Amino acid sequence: MSAIHVTGLTKRYGDLVAVDAVSLDVAEGEFVGVLGPNGAGKTTLLEMVEGLRRPDAGGVEVLGEPVWPRNPRLQPRIGVQLQASSFFERLTAREQIRTFASLYGVGQTTADGWLERVGLADKAGSRVEDLSGGQAQRLSIACALVHDPELVFLDEPTAALDPQARRNLWDLLSSINDSGRTVVLTTHYMDEAEVLCDRVAVMDHGRILQFDTPAALVRGLDAPARIRVAPGALTAEQAGAIPGVTETRADVDGVVLVTRDPAAVIGALAAGDHLDGVTVQTGTLEDVFLSLTGREYRA
Structure with a gap:
């Protein structure tokens, strides 16, 4: 069974076709990257696959379930880190992740452990508004992973991170994927996609232009x-x-x-x-x- 099965997925905004009849399959346990310039349709595609945005045409199945209308059976099985995340006001990092964990019935010890895994244990008592952009990004990722989802969506997860934090997060994402979880991410970092991804989809003007392993894509270029x-x-x-x-x-x-x-x-x-x-x-x-x-x- 595919972790993600997409057929003819389309989204329009007036005359703009943001996602244009996209079809793809992601296997269980696969690490897939979606690359494309700004405005290519990456985020819109992921939001429809996640069940956050209604398609105008086409269909999506995730873990064998339809995603639209919003499917409550899928919510405990997937983790989503959005491009722009919002947190509860005036809560500390520890209180934030414990709150997210409680929504899934996850204990506080597990939640606190995720702060350690993303390098925020020393910021556990800090309010989110006092965190740097990179620290808030790492907290957002921890909140998406705290319930140990089967399938993880990450939208530009390392965009605000320094090189050391990026490398540490690569190790974390690799370990999650190695444990059998399926991971889908968008990124502007080519080195990130080459290191992490089993396959890469290059997207532009709402269409997937190529979808293959990084090595096969490079060989096909004949550079x-x-x-x-x-x-x-x-x-x-x-x-x-x-x-x-x-x-x-x-x-x-x-x-x-x-x-x-x-x-x-x-x-x-x-x-x-x-x-x-x-x-x-x-x-x-x-x-x-x-x-x-x-x-x-x-x-």
Whole structure:
């Protein structure tokens, strides 16, 4: 059974088609990322899958249950962290998560343990309005996970976090997924999607353009390799004369050689004793994203 089964899902706002006949399946235990520029329809899609927004067309089943009209049987089985979360006023972080936990019949000890897991034990007595943006984000995630849901939806969960907090949250999300839980997240961080996700859906203008593993998406791009040699090892002219090099670029960090035959170019560099400090970069998920969605600025 699929954890999520979506067929022909559509949402319109006047003349704007925010989600355009999207169909997809997410397997139980899978970690899926949804990528897309601002306005691509990611949040609207997730809100319909979560049962928070009524579709204009199409259908959604989550854990074998229809989500609309709002299905109370699903609420204890899913966890949702929204892009913008609201908390009860004037409550401390400990009181907030204990309140959320009580809605699901979860004890206070478990609730307090989640504060520890997201690195907020030292802020347990602080009111939410006194937390930083990143700390409030971590509290929101803890509240979404406190009842140990089977399926977790996270909308840009690391957007306000510093690099250390992001990495710690990656470890937490990986451990949740490793325990058999299904996780779906939207993110603007390509490295996050590559590290965490089994499959990635690239979305734009309300449609899913590609849905596959990060490695398969990169392979399908057929992007050239970029080989950087250390400063002083070669001039751009010398690099350009190596068979298989199609483009060179010199900067303060050395010379970059662009090629679709990296093995031959590396062999030539080795023969000339120019391998010290060499780095090789192949295509990335960011290259896939830009290839599919373009480079123009989005509002």
